[in-house]
Amino acid sequence: MNNNQKRCSGCGVVLQDQNVLQEGYTTSLENDICQRCFRLKNYGEYQVVAKSNDEYLEILKQIGKTKDLVLYVTDLLNLEEDILKIREYIQNKMILVLNKKDILPKSVKESKLIKYFADNHVHFEEIIVISVEKNLNIDYLLKRVKYFQTTKNVYVVGHTNAGKSTLINKLIKNYSTSSTQELTMSPLPSTTLNTITIEINEYLTLIDTPGLVDTDSIINYVDKNMLKKINPKKEIKPRTYQLRKNQSILIENLIRIDYVEGERNSFTLFISNDLKVKRINPKRTDLKSLQKTSYEIFYDTDLVIKGLGFVKIVNKGKIDIYLNQNVNSFTRKSLI
Numbered sequence: 348m349n350n351n352q353k354r355c356s357g358c359g360v361v362l363q364d365q366n367v368l369q370e371g372y373t374t375s376l377e378n379d380i381c382q383r384c385f386r387l388k389n390y391g392e393y394q395v396v397a398k399s400n401d402e403y404l405e406i407l408k409q410i411g412k413t414k415d416l417v418l419y420v421t422d423l424l425n426l427e428e429d430i431l432k433i434r435e436y437i438q439n440k441m442i443l444v445l446n447k448k449d450i451l452p453k454s455v456k457e458s459k460l461i462k463y464f465a466d467n468h469v470h471f472e473e474i475i476v477i478s479v480e481k482n483l484n485i486d487y488l489l490k491r492v493k494y495f496q497t498t499k500n501v502y503v504v505g506h507t508n509a510g511k512s513t514l515i516n517k518l519i520k521n522y523s524t525s526s527t528q529e530l531t532m533s534p535l536p537s538t539t540l541n542t543i544t545i546e547i548n549e550y551l552t553l554i555d556t557p558g559l560v561d562t563d564s565i566i567n568y569v570d571k572n573m574l575k576k577i578n579p580k581k582e583i584k585p586r587t588y589q590l591r592k593n594q595s596i597l598i599e600n601l602i603r604i605d606y607v608e609g610e611r612n613s614f615t616l617f618i619s620n621d622l623k624v625k626r627i628n629p630k631r632t633d634l635k636s637l638q639k640t641s642y643e644i645f646y647d648t649d650l651v652i653k654g655l656g657f658v659k660i661v662n663k664g665k666i667d668i669y670l671n672q673n674v675n676s677f678t679r680k681s682l683i
């Protein structure tokens with residue numbers, strides 16, 4: 348990248364005034380942000396950008412060459428299947444930041460979430476549960492950043508939509524002495540398009556990054572209205588369904604879960620309250636044309652649907668799930 352080129356202060360893309368259809372377009376190079384960020388900030392109007400992960404992996408490799416502290420931000424509702432994957436690229440000192448605590452039920456204890464990862468033998472300097480939205484543990488996070496940082500620079504990495512830019516904006520607002528910059532945030536994937544350097548103060552510079560794109564997340568395959576519904580804005584009220592063998596539930600017109608084998612079982616949905624869920628007669632063929640995946644469930648298992656949330660299943664049994672073929676689902680030991 349040519350560093351002489353002016354970059355958008357919202358998403359990091361190189362600004363250009365030549366081609367409306369290309370990234371970084373602005374009507375005038377006098378502007379500080381691109382047209383896409385302007386529209387997002389002012390009208391909540393989104394324009395999806397397809398981003399390849401190759402560029403991001405290159406960014407991660409560059410970070411890996413430094414000795415700088417890294418904050419790995421993840422969204423608690425949408426934890427990755429393999430939290431250590433990012434470690435393949437960066438061996439730096441790393442703090443795992445579990446964001447969006449506010450959308451999990453209040454009854455879920457921070458200590459339980461931390462223990463879940465500690466028990467899985469993942470190595471981080473520390474695991475910290477936060478909510479940028481509710482300003483939960485942000486002071487503590489900054490204290491620990493100061494403790495572990497090796498140079499002025501601290502990188503913020505993670506999957507797209509985890510809340511990296513939102514976190515940095517909060518840190519600017521709470522602590523910055525020099526910056527009034529505002530990064531662009533949105534419920535869409537790939538909001539941030541390039542690394543952005545923000546000097547918080549004399550001792551701390553944060554570097555925002557675009558985030559790994561999850562092409563297997565449901566958010567890539569729904570329309571804007573559904574995207575708004577999927578993205579929880581409030582604390583999730585878990586919904587429990589007691590199912591017997593051969594009973595089924597539908598989540599909107601997106602997902603069908605059939606309980607095919609086992610004793611009476613409890614299915615608790617941790618998904619946005621705005622999503623409609625209903626029991627259907629299993630003889631109905633709704634969504635049966637979608638791709639089917641079968642799972643054998645053991646005790647206390649979460650069925651995770653990428654980008655949507657998870658279903659906690661208490662007893663053992665067999666289930667079939669029908670969903671868009673591009674969307675990944677997997678099971679894990681129950682988080683809650």
Ligand SMILES: Nc1nc2c(ncn2[C@@H]2O[C@H](COP(=O)(O)OP(=O)(O)OP(=O)(O)O)[C@@H](O)[C@H]2O)c(=O)[nH]1
Pocket residue numbers: 446447448449450477478479480481506507508509510511512513514531532533534535536537538539540556557558559579580581
């Ligand atoms: N409920 C809740 N939502 C949050 C929190 N932090 C961020 N969000 C939301 O999560 C979405 C993604 O936030 P961003 O800051 O754009 O995420 P990002 O990691 O920078 O995403 P990319 O730039 O696309 O990689 C936005 O809709 C935010 O409002 C939080 O603590 N709680």
Ligand SMILES: [Mg+2]
Pocket residue numbers: 511512513531532538539556557
């Ligand atoms: Mg961002």
